[in-house]
Amino acid sequence: KNQVEQSPQSLIILEGKNCTLQCNYTVSPFSNLRWYKQDTGRGPVSLTIMTFSENTKSNGRYTATLDADTKQSSLHITASQLSDSASYICVVSGDGGSQGNLIFGKGTKLSVKP
């Protein structure tokens, strides 16, 4: 069964600290993996898209890694800011699978405190 599991479910950090969010998936065959940021009450916004051949991709203070062999991805946030408080959702795209080829994780809720 195609699944995307994210951990931790929630995380609280102090402003200026770094943090890493995890995403494990069992989607096969694999096409790409996406990270989204969703502010409360808003729609998700794309941070990165990574294909099979990409190991690392950065978007400002956000760096995503992908290990296609172990089917794991991480999102590292550097020097966190209060505006980073949001849910971070991992989405894996299969190739010819169900749900329109997009399998969503439940998200990690990040709270950055001053």
Next chain:
Amino acid sequence: DTGVSQNPRHKITKRGQNVTFRCDPISEHNRLYWYRQTLGQGPEFLTYFQNEAQLEKSRLLSDRFSAERPKGSFSTLEIQRTEQGDSAMYLCASTITGGRRNTGELFFGEGSRLTVL
């Protein structure tokens, strides 16, 4: 604004009433998705369209739910005889894709929040 537009943003209705949400995708995006999201959860797939064809429906989409995309542009999601359990955020997303693979950037609207009293 050339992003994905959803209307209304908020809808409060009484149980048993019908509601309709509209999504205007980014121009020329041929694939359109509908998701439902409850508090603290990730988006749950409801259905998607490739142009005007509805290619897949989730089992979450009971017979009270219907979605259309008549001309392959905007889409509507109608919920008949609403129940309190239908209270959620309904998200629309669009992308441009060729064939079955989904490699394009997926753009979400801001969502339509439904509250059923």
